Amino acid sequence: MRVLVYGAGIAGLTAALELARAGARVEVADPRGPGAGATSRAAGIVTLQMPGALEEWAMEAIEAYTRLGAARRVHGVVVAPRPCVERLLSERLVASGLAGGLTASEASRLVGHEVRVPEGWGAAYTLDALVDVGGLVSALTARLEALGVSLGRRAPSPYEASLGGYDAVVVAAGAWTPAVLGVEPREIAGSSLYNCEASSVALPEGSRQEAILYVESGVDAAYSVPEAPGRAIVGDGPNNVIESPLDAAPTPGAVYQVLETLAEAAPAYLDAYPTASWAAPCLITGDGLPAVGEWVEGIYILAGLDGYGLMAAPALARLLAHNITRGTPLPGWLDPHRRASPWRGEGPPPEPFRGCS
Numbered sequence: 461m462r463v464l465v466y467g468a469g470i471a472g473l474t475a476a477l478e479l480a481r482a483g484a485r486v487e488v489a490d491p492r493g494p495g496a497g498a499t500s501r502a503a504g505i506v507t508l509q510m511p512g513a514l515e516e517w518a519m520e521a522i523e524a525y526t527r528l529g530a531a532r533r534v535h536g537v538v539v540a541p542r543p544c545v546e547r548l549l550s551e552r553l554v555a556s557g558l559a560g561g562l563t564a565s566e567a568s569r570l571v572g573h574e575v576r577v578p579e580g581w582g583a584a585y586t587l588d589a590l591v592d593v594g595g596l597v598s599a600l601t602a603r604l605e606a607l608g609v610s611l612g613r614r615a616p617s618p619y620e621a622s623l624g625g626y627d628a629v630v631v632a633a634g635a636w637t638p639a640v641l642g643v644e645p646r647e648i649a650g651s652s653l654y655n656c657e658a659s660s661v662a663l664p665e666g667s668r669q670e671a672i673l674y675v676e677s678g679v680d681a682a683y684s685v686p687e688a689p690g691r692a693i694v695g696d697g698p699n700n701v702i703e704s705p706l707d708a709a710p711t712p713g714a715v716y717q718v719l720e721t722l723a724e725a726a727p728a729y730l731d732a733y734p735t736a737s738w739a740a741p742c743l744i745t746g747d748g749l750p751a752v753g754e755w756v757e758g759i760y761i762l763a764g765l766d767g768y769g770l771m772a773a774p775a776l777a778r779l780l781a782h783n784i785t786r787g788t789p790l791p792g793w794l795d796p797h798r799r800a801s802p803w804r805g806e807g808p809p810p811e812p813f814r815g816c817s
């Protein structure tokens with residue numbers, strides 16, 4: 461079976477890997493080269509603090525990236541209203557030692573600076589992972605080359621590609637997916653485009669940042685990532701909807717909102733100052749769940765990965781590759797046409813990821 465994959469971001473690279481493993485002859489086409497889109501901008505967080513299927517997918521991502529030598533385990537400390545903390549501590553994670561409750565002083569020790577837990581809030585940890593994104597793209601590219609997958613820079617349209625004799629085409633072009641398909645973003649499960657963004661901040665002298673710190677205020681989520689002692693990456697500001705995937709510019713206002721949110725629980729952030737901001741366009745579906753499956757005969761989508769593409773890609777790529785090569789059905793709630801067609805799966809669809817608000 462010959463398969464052409466559009467896009468060499470985390471979605472396209474993992475899809476190509478799974479397809480090649482399933483025995484397909486795979487070509488990847490990306491005009492910008494591997495990891496040039498949102499993937500190159502990702503902070504590298506893979507957190508188990510995700511509901512339902514997303515928790516499973518994050519676990520699979522941690523295993524896959526660790527095997528590729530591109531991930532290391534790190535504590536994720538969440539400070540949030542108590543019901544939110546309880547929801548995050550799934551029975552399975554707690555039983556397997558991957559998550560647990562924390563006192564404020566335990567949270568402070570893990571993070572490396574003082575963490576306050578306001579009245580009615582709680583603290584917990586999960587054993588998350590930080591990914592070296594550049595290392596991951598290189599490791600995946602090397603694996604693909606070893607499997608005989610060709611990585612090219614041309615970008616034929618899917619229509620021409622199907623005429624060119626491919627058995628299947630996978631469009632994994634991130635925010636460019638609607639353009640590659642020649643449709644409006646909303647036609648793909650009610651999607652829109654927005655800037656995923658992050659900023660690097662310097663903490664006050666003497667502060668360290670040793671664990672990922674997530675603070676949920678009920679309005680938005682904030683996180684920080686250890687980059688170097690005294691440095692952190694903060695992100696997850698309010699979504700900034702954009703009209704065109706090429707219109708990706710950081711919105712410097714968001715970093716101050718994130719720092720304010722963090723400072724509610726971690727006073728060190730009161731004196732943190734931004735050193736750099738960056739952003740890239742992401743595609744988010746109307747319900748926040750990815751869009752994975754057949755678009756028209758022989759042409760498949762793996763997109764809508766929002767701000768959690770590193771966490772979801774390996775599992776979704778495996779599901780899609782098995783669907784293409786073995787006919788294994790995909791869950792109806794991933795259907796890229798789901799806004800236009802009624803819900804077709806068994807039982808209710810999983811809860812979309814909306815943080816703890």
Ligand SMILES: Cc1cc2nc3c(=O)[nH]c(=O)nc-3n(C[C@H](O)[C@H](O)[C@H](O)COP(=O)(O)OP(=O)(O)OC[C@H]3O[C@@H](n4cnc5c(N)ncnc54)[C@H](O)[C@@H]3O)c2cc1C
Pocket residue numbers: 466467468469470471472489490491492493494495496497498499500501502503504505506614615616632633634635636640655656657658695738739740741742762763764765766767768769770771772
């Ligand atoms: C600042 C920031 C921080 C983030 N942090 C995290 C994080 O910590 N954890 C996490 O899980 N996720 C994070 N994300 C989200 C994650 O980066 C995305 O969900 C993920 O990278 C999407 O991958 P993708 O392969 O779908 O898209 P992309 O990486 O955008 O790849 C799409 C590719 O398609 C190519 N393309 C465009 N047009 C064509 C064409 N005509 N033909 C062929 N190819 C084409 C592009 O060149 C690009 O390489 C972050 C994102 C940003 C921007």
